[in-house]
Amino acid sequence: MIFKLLKKDPKSGARRGVVTTAHGEIQTPIFMPVATHAAMKAMTPAQVHDTGAQIILSNTYHLHLHPGEALVQKAGGLHQFMGWDGPILTDSGGFQVFSLPKKRITEEGVFFRHEDTGEEVFLDPAKAVAIQEALGADIIMNFDECIPYPCEKSYAERSTEKTIRWAKQCREAHKREKQYLFGIVQGSVFEDLRKRCAKELVKMDFPGYAIGGVSVGEGLELLKQVVGYTAPHLPEDKPRYLMGVGLPEDILESVERGIDMFDCVIPTRYARSATLFTNRGRIRLTNKNYRRDFYPIEPNCTCYTCRNFTRAYLHHLFTANEVLSAILASIHNVxxxxxxxxxxxxxxxxxxxxxxxxxxxxxxLKGK
Structure with missing residues (x-):
């Protein structure tokens, strides 16, 4: 990976850079729309591209279960399979696995039940890397333990040590040079654990680093603290990725603290429930006030939806339960x-x- 730091903001930790991958450049700071099952919900790849997306994210856990990495690899990899020619990042599946109600965590990995068949599935660091290598994404992630919030420090300590050990195993298992493996810093909300994890991962010399285990219920103030005392321990010449974040205010606060990359399902998830983002806060288009509102969602927005349709039309689509409502709303939010x-x-x-x-x-926030 080539990461070039182009500019630093003189009054904050904000950074402007560019990441070069085999499938193109990524201008940072950047937000990555989430295509969990190798598909953006309610959007075609062309529509995603037209929103200005430079890189998208798919999920290792879900693709391993359906349709399986072997089939994706046979199809030519994720890019060919889903018709996306830009960079792709796959997460390791750690967050999804550890949020399952029935799983068994060991020192070696995690046992869980297949969501359809009930069959027991085992995932460990080496297997998580092998799956992602078969999927063929440009950037892949370490398998880590996502620590719940809140938790006892003693648990967080044991979990963080496990993440460090698993990171080393991922590094050793990684074979494909054209894919870039990122380390993930854990440690819950404990500054000393975050610092230790970051320093140990930096010794392993990953091409990029992520901060994981946030957006798990800790709130914006704690998120700001965690990012604030973790980012300074990450190399300045490597990209920094904050996983699963988030809302516009989360992103802005984190950019200020030196983060380069973000992902979240919020834009499309909110869109499907008729919640649209504007510069004056969020609006809910199922509200009866929009029935006769013939302005676009955002008057100065240049997206396809705002150029062609009104709030009244989208209100009609949502109340009529038309599929087009989710498509047009998702285009705008992304x-x-x-x-x-x-x-x-x-x-x-x-x-x-x-x-x-x-x-x-x-x-x-005034309109929020």
Whole structure:
């Protein structure tokens, strides 16, 4: 991987960079739309591309269960299978596995039940890497233990040590040079554990680093603290990825603390429930106030939906339970996120990120 740091904001830790992969460049900071099952919900790859997406994320756990990595590999890998020619990141499946109600965690890996057949499945660091190598993503992730919140420090200590051991096993199992394996820093909300995990992973010299175990119920203030005392221990010349985050305010606060990459299901999940993002906060288009509202979702938005349709039309689609409602809403929400990221990059280049953040949040949170 080639990561080039282009600019640092003079008044914060915000960074402007570019990541080069086999399937193209990624301008950072960037948001990665989530295509869990090798598909964006309610969007075609062309529509995702048109929103400004540079990289998307798919899920190892779900693709291992359906349709299986062997089939994806036979199809030519994820890019060919899903018709996406840009960079792809796959997560290791750790978050999904550890959120299952019935699983058995051992020092070697995790046993869980197949969601359809009930068959026992075992996933360990080497297997998680092998699955991701077969899927063929550009960036793949270590298998780690995602620590729940809240938890006792004694549990977090044991879990963090396990994540460090598993990271070493992932590093040893990784064979494909054109795929870049990122380490994942765990440690819950405990600063000393985050610092230890980060330092041990940095010794292993991964091409990039992620902060995991956030967005698990700890809230924005704790998220800011965790990112604030973890990011400084990560190399400046490697990309930094905050997993599963999130809302616009989460992203802005984390960019300020030096994070380069983000992912979350929120834009499309909210879209399917008629919740749309605007610069003046979120709006719910099923509200009867929008029945005769002939303005676009966001008057100055350049997405396909806002260029062609009104709030009244989308209100009609949602109340009529038309599939098109989810498509048009998803296009807008993903565009909103990626346009925000483009504005963030511009503000860093111009040395005014702090001003941008304050202006954005003053408008967005007022209407929230």
């Amino acid at each position: 565009h909103f996120y990626l346009n925000m990221m483009a504005e963030i990059r511009n503000s860093i280049e111009e040395g005014r990120f702090k001003e941008y953040k304050e202006t954005f949040l003053a408008s967005y």
